[in-house]
Amino acid sequence: MEAVMDERDFELLDILEKTKNITHAADLLYVTQSSLSKRITAIENELGVTLLIRSRQGIHFTPEGEEVLKYTTQAARQLTLMREALNISRSYVCGTLNAGISINYALYQLPDVLARYRKQYPHVNTHVITDQSRNIYMQIAQGLIDVAIIRGEYPWKEHKVLLDRENICAICSAKDKGKHLGEIPYIGRKTDMVFERETAQWMREHNIQPQQHGIFVDNITTCVEMVTRGLGWAIVPEICLNGFSGDIRPLTFANGEPFVRSTYIMYTDTALSLPQAEAFINIVRNQENKGV
Numbered sequence: 001m002e003a004v005m006d007e008r009d010f011e012l013l014d015i016l017e018k019t020k021n022i023t024h025a026a027d028l029l030y031v032t033q034s035s036l037s038k039r040i041t042a043i044e045n046e047l048g049v050t051l052l053i054r055s056r057q058g059i060h061f062t063p064e065g066e067e068v069l070k071y072t073t074q075a076a077r078q079l080t081l082m083r084e085a086l087n088i089s090r091s092y093v094c095g096t097l098n099a100g101i102s103i104n105y106a107l108y109q110l111p112d113v114l115a116r117y118r119k120q121y122p123h124v125n126t127h128v129i130t131d132q133s134r135n136i137y138m139q140i141a142q143g144l145i146d147v148a149i150i151r152g153e154y155p156w157k158e159h160k161v162l163l164d165r166e167n168i169c170a171i172c173s174a175k176d177k178g179k180h181l182g183e184i185p186y187i188g189r190k191t192d193m194v195f196e197r198e199t200a201q202w203m204r205e206h207n208i209q210p211q212q213h214g215i216f217v218d219n220i221t222t223c224v225e226m227v228t229r230g231l232g233w234a235i236v237p238e239i240c241l242n243g244f245s246g247d248i249r250p251l252t253f254a255n256g257e258p259f260v261r262s263t264y265i266m267y268t269d270t271a272l273s274l275p276q277a278e279a280f281i282n283i284v285r286n287q288e289n290k291g292v
Helices: 007-019 022-029 033-047 063-089 103-108 110-120 133-141 193-205 220-228 275-289
Strands: 052-055 058-061 095-102 124-131 147-151 159-172 187-189 215-217 234-237 247-250 260-267
Touching (some): 007 022, 022 033, 058 063, 095 103, 095 275, 103 110, 103 147, 103 220, 110 124, 110 275, 124 133, 147 275, 159 220, 159 275, 187 220, 187 234, 215 220, 220 234
Parallel strands (some): 095 124, 095 147, 187 215
Antiparallel strands (some): 052 058, 147 260, 159 234, 159 260
16 A cells, blocks of 8 residues: 655655656656656545646646645645754754742742743743642642742652742831730731641740731732731741841741741653753752852
8 A cells, every 4th residue: 555645745746846747857856757657646546636637748737736736835845944943943942831830939039030041041931820839739740830839848759859948937017026926916818728737836836816806918918018017917938028127036836946938849850851941940949059
């Protein structure tokens, strides 16, 4: 059984169209006239149409043949463009990066990371989702993203690198400095379940009961601003305290262990095979090593 049409057939039809002559076309293709004729017949049988009409004046494409020629010419051009694009892409990092980033890291550190990444790798399509760490963890566990930056402890059997370990602090405004936290309204905020559990544990251990009529906000930036304005106190990670001018108290649990939050970058072996993902991982790790 003859093989289906391929790129050599595109060239064959193109040369037939240009030469209008079986003999000349066979010479240019370095095949015998008999072989060329057999291949034309095979293509016609495959497509179920007559491509050529032969006469003493040469060959002429039938209407069906002209239609086939139009598509094979386009296909040949697309293959050429594809090869050119692939040759160019080998000279730089490109493709698509799919990354999931915890909300706090995205707020306070991701802009610097992406500025460096986009400057060095402008040809990469960068797709970033931000969410609570638990949801980002689920995304990478399901193979939906290449790289994850997660805050907190999550089981991971592949690559997991510690980026930072920061203190969790109680903060209040300068005017409330020195007051017992139980005397100040507590400002709660939306966070993940692990952090909520650890915060509740610390409060129990230190006999602190948040006031019933406190304030609850949906993000950490608003929370810190409320504290700055003297509306209460809050428990937040150090990552959000650059420029904060109030009172900062690093927290410890009853057993003397510091209340800390770790940030990790997680990725798979597959991610390391993607140049765009490997480049992002390296920039993140280098950024942390510089203490950004």
